[in-house]
Amino acid sequence: MSIDLAAPPDSQAAADPPASSRPVRVGIVGAGQQATTHLVPALLQVPHARISAVVDPDQPRRDRLALRVGVPDRLATVAQLLDGGLVDCLIAACPPQAHEQIAAAAIDAGIPVFVEKPPATSTAVLAELAAAAERGGVLTGVGMNFRWAAPVRRLHTLVGDHQPSGPSMIGVRHVASKPTTSMWGLPLWNSFLLAQAIHPIDLLLSLAGAPAVDIQPACRQTGDQVWFGLQTHHANGTIGTVHCGNLAPRFEHRIEVSTTTGITANLTSLADLTVTYPASDALHTGRNQRGTSSHWRPSPLDVGYGRAGFGGELAAFCTAVATGGRFTPSLADLLPTYQIMDQLTPTGGTA
Amino acid sequence: MSIDLAAPPDSQAAADPPASSRPVRVGIVGAGQQATTHLVPALLQVPHARISAVVDPDQPRRDRLALRVGVPDRLATVAQLLDGGLVDCLIAACPPQAHEQIAAAAIDAGIPVFVEKPPATSTAVLAELAAAAERGGVLTGVGMNFRWAAPVRRLHTLVGDHQPSGPSMIGVRHVASKPTTSMWGLPLWNSFLLAQAIHPIDLLLSLAGAPAVDIQPACRQTGDQVWFGLQTHHANGTIGTVHCGNLAPRFEHRIEVSTTTGITANLTSLADLTVTYPASDALHTGRNQRGTSSHWRPSPLDVGYGRAGFGGELAAFCTAVATGGRFTPSLADLLPTYQIMDQLTPTGGTA
Amino acid sequence: MSIDLAAPPDSQAAADPPASSRPVRVGIVGAGQQATTHLVPALLQVPHARISAVVDPDQPRRDRLALRVGVPDRLATVAQLLDGGLVDCLIAACPPQAHEQIAAAAIDAGIPVFVEKPPATSTAVLAELAAAAERGGVLTGVGMNFRWAAPVRRLHTLVGDHQPSGPSMIGVRHVASKPTTSMWGLPLWNSFLLAQAIHPIDLLLSLAGAPAVDIQPACRQTGDQVWFGLQTHHANGTIGTVHCGNLAPRFEHRIEVSTTTGITANLTSLADLTVTYPASDALHTGRNQRGTSSHWRPSPLDVGYGRAGFGGELAAFCTAVATGGRFTPSLADLLPTYQIMDQLTPTGGTA
Amino acid sequence: MSIDLAAPPDSQAAADPPASSRPVRVGIVGAGQQATTHLVPALLQVPHARISAVVDPDQPRRDRLALRVGVPDRLATVAQLLDGGLVDCLIAACPPQAHEQIAAAAIDAGIPVFVEKPPATSTAVLAELAAAAERGGVLTGVGMNFRWAAPVRRLHTLVGDHQPSGPSMIGVRHVASKPTTSMWGLPLWNSFLLAQAIHPIDLLLSLAGAPAVDIQPACRQTGDQVWFGLQTHHANGTIGTVHCGNLAPRFEHRIEVSTTTGITANLTSLADLTVTYPASDALHTGRNQRGTSSHWRPSPLDVGYGRAGFGGELAAFCTAVATGGRFTPSLADLLPTYQIMDQLTPTGGTA
Known part of the structure; x- marks a missing residue:
């Protein structure tokens, strides 16, 4: 057996630009911190995407972002954007209550929509939106960037390629310094779940290779x-x-995986994968040790x-928009995490 | 707050040699691999201990070990050793069934006894032995070396010193390559529990700072x-x-600890403690980060x-023998782990 | 003594946006790989900079880049750009021969100019350009991103703050997989010097705290x-x-530093700083160890x-343009490295 | 190409016990700290060695060590030991001036002798001793434990096996906290050279694969x-x-090696080898990376x-004594380091 940590992860194909030459026209909804520092700069690196409009009720804020990336169309509401036929899809980074409304409006208009996490404030609303998207055949996406982080994709490939019977144990440790106060008008506990816990739970479910049949919290x-x-x-x-x-x-x-085929993997800080x-060859094995370790870390000049996954998820979503393909995770894909x-x-x- | 990872762990006092000048006379029971490669060389580094006798029914094996460390008294049975008054304590490294018999005999004779893990094949027998030791006031010890490993002692001190309310989350990962066959005539599952699982469970209980009130396996x-x-x-x-x-x-x-006072600790391979x-001073804190990390690893020439804890546990046990003090873990201390x-x-x- | 690795590096002030509200208008010269994947996306994150024009003789290439960032002014030559009064400064990423011409033209026009490394093909030309900039009082900058890498700034602060007498030993290891063929029409050896060796030599000189008085190659x-x-x-x-x-x-x-005040620092892959x-307190020092280690690594979500330094150098250069301040390294600052x-x-x- | 970091290093054969059943009788000379904490416990783990005598002019000290390992013969001088025919070789851990005398006496008596570093106070004396040993055909050894450290042996195998043309660059960093005062009656600088610098210089020469033809200090x-x-x-x-x-x-x-066959190796703290x-297969190579990293670290329970090399060097020396074979480094092997x-x-x- 040989494991090549340098090989491109299997998600690469999904993120490759489609053959079509016309770029996907993206409407950015929400010109706040997350859009400015993560989504928009990541989108600018996607060759087949073009930011065509910026929507934010706060005019100075939307102008500032639009000016920086040279976008002429600046709008106050999603309704104006959807009416205008200016874009092929929406990418939104707002509070979850706004995500609910934006997703509903986009689904209603038949426009593909990607919302940052958390996509909704409750399982009930999320299920409704997912059902509506299903009925309307509308492409949806949720910004669970950890799933698309380059080293997680490598981990995923490893787990998927080398073990017919699935992993045996998966541990995800995600300990943050926030939130310590209410967010989005929700109680602290709910804020914590929607801002932080959603990530490791979603990551665990996506790595496990099979649905959870029992949980012990x-x-x-x-x-x-x-x-x-x-x-x-x-x-x-598992x-x-x-x-x-x-x-x-x-x-x-930290993510730690053991598989029934004798592979173990440890990913620390999305930066150190062992x-x-x-x-492979018992003759070369030392007396006191078995196994070989491979090690991956980003290039010193990784930029x-x-x-962190923002580039991969947006590239793949835009590809899905252009080709009519699938994107994971959709709104429906988040339901088990919410449950x-x-x-x-x-x-x-x-x- | 300042945390000095270079400070001697709190267990040091317990392991320090007593003032008394006469060394503790130790009878080694079992001249196999574990005694030869771990216990005996570790004991030779304990200034207040002297190996006085070697017991093993296999004569060439006991002679080989005794010759190497210059021990004149070589015996076939524990009974001979206990009758002879040659030693102040027994240190045994045998199969668990033999540990049961050796511990019973030593307790009966009122001689302190230290057995390698696993100390017994069942909770019932372990409880009987612990009760007998309690009744007889006989010092007992079990070789749970992870508890005494130098970096675990540092971790223990940190957790104990810096958090009145105890840790919040503790994770112990202990994944080995064996056993894959039956040991000691026991089924594989029981062999696995007694050879491997006993370690992380005992370590978790010793770090948690309070008894387990519920378990979910x-x-x-x-x-x-x-x-x-x-x-x-x-x-x-916790x-x-x-x-x-x-x-x-x-x-x-790997051991990972988070505490309610905002400390996190990660110990990998008993060799890398962060x-x-x-x-301490918010003024010096960067905009994007909070907290300071300290890092400990053994000296390049650590020998x-x-x-790994073998030195510390044996030094502390011999000190307890010499001073009439306590030693942890005793046979009774292992009962929660067995349960x-x-x-x-x-x-x-x-x- | 307390060392706070989380404190903002001393360069932060230089990179902070000036109070003036009008953004610095930047002309990008060269729409190739380096501009597209590093300089332009980094510039888009600088709040006080605005890309106002793109210059490249290759029309499809300049259109592609300009379109992506919404820049209306697209020109074939630097002369057109300088004539138009469209920009406050030039930022160029071209072959070194082009850098020489672009810098000469900008200096002649009195326009601040920043060129990616290598700034020139020879020491003689570099010296001429530096002298011309000095005479004309024109701000220049060279893209030596390693100097501005966030962890290198932390290292610099440490070395500068904690040692009046300077470092004692500095080692820089920079081993790449390229170039293995001629670049820019230059022999392999010269290509290697200008593409790779320029970085560690410049880094060493910038960390040493004093000029080199002797060299042994x-x-x-x-x-x-x-x-x-x-x-x-x-x-x-040193x-x-x-x-x-x-x-x-x-x-x-890798960078390794020892100082005469007893500090050692190791920075691996621009990602792991110990x-x-x-x-500080001898009483707390263990018997076998002295010293305390602090550890810094980027956040798992560092994006x-x-x-890697591209953000810091461009922000600082634009600040210098806006305020009439200094920028390091200038063309003249590279002369010792070329020598x-x-x-x-x-x-x-x-x- | 496949590199198995878990394979036993090539030195293993040399350290394997000889077929002869009679153990090598060792006379320990010097019952101080180094003998007590390193050499004697390491020797006790060598199956084909037996400590037969302890020599030290300080009677309580020699008795203490001899008692602990059950050695009956305790002598005040090397002369007594050599006269007695009690041992097959000497292993000495003393000040360098004593090493000179002990080595001279042993060589004169035709008895193999191993001295801890430093073996002599000057190149002249070392050369004399080496010449005498050559004339007399007497086996000598010097305790340069870094050469024999398990991870250095792995490194050596890698460098030797995978590159006909030798390494290209080797860096050794060895920065200690001592000595800061005179040792052995010698000036600080000489003490520093003989106590510390001797190690990295010897290590560099042993890894370089060819003599040094020029040096720049x-x-x-x-x-x-x-x-x-x-x-x-x-x-x-190189x-x-x-x-x-x-x-x-x-x-x-730290040791860092690059070879002309495209291998790089980094060994940190004798504990972390990458x-x-x-x-091997260009098809599996990612777009942004080439090469594969393997990683070795000691088992968590490495004891x-x-x-650190003490076990390997003493086992190999005793094997050479028993078989009449060679041992490296001999007194003569240290001459280039002294020069x-x-x-x-x-x-x-x-x-």
Whole structure:
């Protein structure tokens, strides 16, 4: 067996530009921090995308962003944008309540729509939107950038390629320093779930290779400190774990995978991937060790938005818009993640 | 707040030699691999210990070990040793069934006894032995070297010193490449529990700072592959997780701790300890980051038996023998670990 | 002593936007790979900069770049741009021969100019340009992004703040996989110097804190393999070393610094900075170790162009344009680096 | 190409016990710290060695060590030991002046002798001893443990196996926190050379694969701070560098190698070995990366004296004694290292 950590991840094809020469016209909805520092610069690197309009009710804000990227069409509302026929799709980075409305309007108008996470404030609303998109045959996408992070794609390829029977154990640790106050008018616990916990749960489900058939949560809240453990059992025998909280001085992220084919993988900080696999040739194996480790880290000059996933997800979404293809995760793909979050209810910090 | 990772761990005092000048006379029981490569060389580094006798029914084996360390008294049975008054304590490295008999005999004779893990084949026998030791006031010890590993002691000190309310989340990952066959005449699953799982469970309980009030296991066996996830809830609010299996090409070990005082610690391979804690001075904090990380790793020339814990546990046990003090973990201290193992029963690899 | 690796580097002030509200109008010269993937996206993140024109003799190429960032003014020559009064400065990413002409024209026109490395093909031409800029009082800049890489700025602050007498030893390792063929019509050795070696030599000189008073080179070329060692002696006692070559399968980068105040720093891959400094309190020092290590690495979600230096250098250059301030490195600042390169002449791979 | 970092290093054969059943009888000379904590415990792990006598003029010290390892013969002088015919070889850990006398006496008596570093106080004396050993056909050895450290052996195998033309660049960084005062009655600079600098210089020469044909030193002393850079040119085109000093809060060690066959290797702290080599199959190579990295680190439970080299060198020396074979490094093998040290003379810290 040989594992090439330098090979392009399997998602690359999906992100490749389509043959068609006309670029996808994108309407940016929401000219705030996330759009300005992540989505728009990442989109500017997508060769087959063109930002055609910026929508934000705050005029100075939308003008500032539009000016910087030379976009002439600046609008106050999504309705104006959808009426104008100016764009092929919407990409929105707003509060979740706005995402609900934007997605509903776009689906209603038959326009593909990508919303940053969290896509909705509740499972019920999310399910409604997903059903509407399904009925209308409208392409949707959610910005779960961890799924599309370059080293996670490599991990995914490894797990998928080298094990017919699936992983055996997956651990995701996602401990942040926020939120410690309410966001989006929601209670702290819900803010924490929608801002942070959504990521590791979604990542675990996407790596497990089979639906969760049982979950065991353990949730705590003490003042403004929140944390939980989550153990999942999957239909293919995989056991998953999430540790998540707002207690760390700095954001810490780690994924650990063991497979039934004897591969283990550890990805620290989306920047340090070590994969260990059984030695191919027993003759060369030392007396005290078995297995070989391969190691990947980004180039010293790694720049841009690919490593964190923003580049890959936007390129793939625009490709799907251009080709009429699929995109993952869609609104519907987030439902299992929301259903697990519904079962997470904190008790006090001491039992 | 300042955290000095270079400070001596709190266990140092316990391991310091007592003032008394006469060394503790140790009888080694079992002259096999574990005694030869770990316990005996570690003991030779303990200034207040002296190996006085070697017991093994296999004469060439006991002679070989005794000759190497210049021990004149070589005996075939523990009974001969206990009758002779030659030693102040026994240190045994044998199969668990033999540990049961050796511990029983030593306790009966009132002689302190230290047995390598696993100390017994069942909770019932372990409880009987612990009760007998309690009744007789006999010092006992179990060789759970991970507890005494130098970087784990540092971790323990950190967790203990800096958080009145205990840790919030603890994860222990202990994935080995063995056993894949029966050991000690026991089924594979039980062999795996007693040879491997005993370590991370014991380590988790010793770090949690409070008893487990609930446990959630998820266990799998497929052919000779075994693995489990374990989630524990502790009386102080701590949530613990163990991932353990025999699937890795090489032994992998990691401990991750988050505390409610904002400290996180990661210990990889007992060799790489990173502790992150809130910045003491907000003025010096960068815009995009909070917290400071300290890093510890062994010296390039680290040698001997301290890092892996064998040196520390044996020094501390001999000190307890000399001074009439306590030693942790005793036989009784292992009961909670055994009680958890009793609840681990595998289902097939696919649910 | 306390070292805060999370503190903003000292260069931050220089890069902060000036109070003036009118953005700096930038003319991009050269619409190739480097401009498209590094300089333009990095510039789009600089709040006080606006790309106002794109110049490239290749019309499809300049149209493609201009279209993507919404720039109306697209020109074939620098002369047209300088005549038009459309921009406040030029930022050029072209072959070095073109940099020479662009810089000369801009200096002649009194327009600030920033050129990517290498700024010129020879020391003589570089000296002429620097002298002309000096005479004309024209701001110049060279794109030596390593100097501006976020972790290098932290390193610089550490070295500058904590040691009156300067560093004692600095090692820079910069081993790439290219070039292995001629670039820019120059021989391989010269291509290698101007494309790769210029970086570690410039970095060493910028960290040394004093001019080099003696240099000892050792250069090798065997077929398309080139490498050299370089040892420098500095006026403040610092000893520097560069290892550079085109032999590595992947680009590897490391900086190691020791100072006379007992600080050591290691920066690997511009991503992993460990600083060790003497323990502040001897009482807390362990028996076998002295010193405390702090550790910095980018956030898992680090994105954009700051870590690799492209963001910082362009922001600072635009600030200097707006405020009439200084920028480092100017064309003149590169002269010592070129003078060292002039002394690097390869001998065959075997002496 | 496939590189198996888990394979046993090529030195293993040399260290394997000989077929002869009688163990090698070792006389330990010097019962101080180095013998007690490193050499004696390492020797106890060598199956074909037996400590037969302990020599030290300080009676309590020699009794303490002898008692611990059960050695009956305790002597005050080497002369007594050599007269007695009690041992097959001497292993000495004393000040260098004593090493000179012990080696001379052993060579004169025709008894194999291994001395810890430094073996002598001057090149002249070392050359005399080496010549005497050559004349007498007496086996000698010097305790340069870094050469025999397990990960250095792996590195050596890699460099030797995979490159007919030798390495291209080797860097050794060895920065310690001592000595800061005179040792063995010698000036600080000489103490520093014999206690610290001898290691990285010897390591560089042993890895270079060809003699040094030119050396370029740069040495500094300011008060009790000493450091130097050293650049070496080797007959096979290799360029070597040493950075060495007493300025670090903790001991730091790193070896970096590039070869003309496109392999790079980095060994940090004798504990973390990363080897990168060209990808075997261009089809699997990613667009932005070439090469594959393999990673080795010690097991979490690595114990004993093998990693730091003490175990390997003593096992190999005892094998050579038993079989009449060779051992490296002999006294003569250290001469090139001493000749380089003779050219290291400090100037003041500021030029």
